[in-house]
Amino acid sequence: MSSSVGDYGTTTASDRLSVSTSAASAGSNDPTGGKIGAATDVGNVTVGQLVGEVMGDISTLIRKEIELAKAEIREEASKAGKGAGMLGGAALAGYFTLLFLSLTLTWTLDLWLPLPWAALIVTVLWGIGAAVLGLSGRNKLREVRPVPEQTVESVKEDVQWVKGNK
Numbered sequence: 175m176s177s178s179v180g181d182y183g184t185t186t187a188s189d190r191l192s193v194s195t196s197a198a199s200a201g202s203n204d205p206t207g208g209k210i211g212a213a214t215d216v217g218n219v220t221v222g223q224l225v226g227e228v229m230g231d232i233s234t235l236i237r238k239e240i241e242l243a244k245a246e247i248r249e250e251a252s253k254a255g256k257g258a259g260m261l262g263g264a265a266l267a268g269y270f271t272l273l274f275l276s277l278t279l280t281w282t283l284d285l286w287l288p289l290p291w292a293a294l295i296v297t298v299l300w301g302i303g304a305a306v307l308g309l310s311g312r313n314k315l316r317e318v319r320p321v322p323e324q325t326v327e328s329v330k331e332d333v334q335w336v337k338g339n340k
Contacts, residue, residue: 239329246322257314264307272300 276296283292 235332239325242328243322243325246324250318250320254315254318257311257318260314261307261311268303268307272303276300
């Protein structure tokens, strides 16, 4: 793979900081082909230039990691918003359905039972419906992963790579 310094695309940590060997054959008088980190003789390159390049690469790497984390968090927040919206819609629809159903059922049960007993039966049914909706909503919210997993793995890989190259 021949990628220039700073070109991160979808590469591993070691690829992110790799240098181009084709830069040296660019045909200029500069032995590095315009790239300080090119795989050529670095005798003419100062330490300051090398440190500057490394700092630029680290800065770009950090920016890319932050962009990845933001994208993952946005995706998870979207999932949470959809789940919460469904819970809200289900609660409202359930409320009206149970309200009118409970009135109908209470009046129907009142034909055979005293009104307080009819109302108690309807109240128990309300509780069952609330429990079902609450458990369904809780299960949806458990699917949300607030930690940007790809970013965490990528940063761990970067740290391991840096530790291995000291």
